[in-house]
Amino acid sequence: MTTGVRLSQLPVGTPAIVGSIELPPARVDRLAALGILPGMEIAVEQRTPVYVLRSDDSLLALEEELARGIVVHPATGA
Numbered sequence: 233m234t235t236g237v238r239l240s241q242l243p244v245g246t247p248a249i250v251g252s253i254e255l256p257p258a259r260v261d262r263l264a265a266l267g268i269l270p271g272m273e274i275a276v277e278q279r280t281p282v283y284v285l286r287s288d289d290s291l292l293a294l295e296e297e298l299a300r301g302i303v304v305h306p307a308t309g310a
Contacts, residue, residue, distance in 0.1 A: 235249075236251045236252070236303040236305045237303070237305075238250055238299070238300050238301075238302065238303060238304075239274075239276065239283070239285075239299045239300070239302035239303070239304050240279075240283070240296060240299040240302075240308045242275075242304055243275050243276070244276050244277065244278065244279065245275060245276070245277070246275060246276070246306075247273055247274070247275045247307035248273070248274060248275065248304035248305060248306055248307055248308055249271060249272070249274075249304060249305050249306075249307050250268060250269065250270050250271060250272045250273075250274060250302060250303075250304055251270060251304055251305045252270055252302075252303045253268070253301060253302055253303070254301050254302075254303060255298065255301035255302075259297075259298060259301065262298075263298065263302070264296045265289060266292055267287065267292075268285075268287070268292070268302070269292070272287060273287065273307050274286065274287045274304070276288075276299075277291065282294060282296075283295070283296060283298075283299040291310060298307065
């Protein structure tokens, strides 16, 4: 089992690295198509009405189910 915190529990504005994605394969493929992959640095910008993530200069909106399936770890130097 992967240690870390669910993206849905990450405080807004805290940078983190995607450690794993614990979702059904079709959902993992959907996230990969959006560019969300293990090793990627992200931060939650907002939680409601949907999760908004920042990665580099991009913003992505995700439903809560997807946010609960992404396990992250603190970014180094954060």
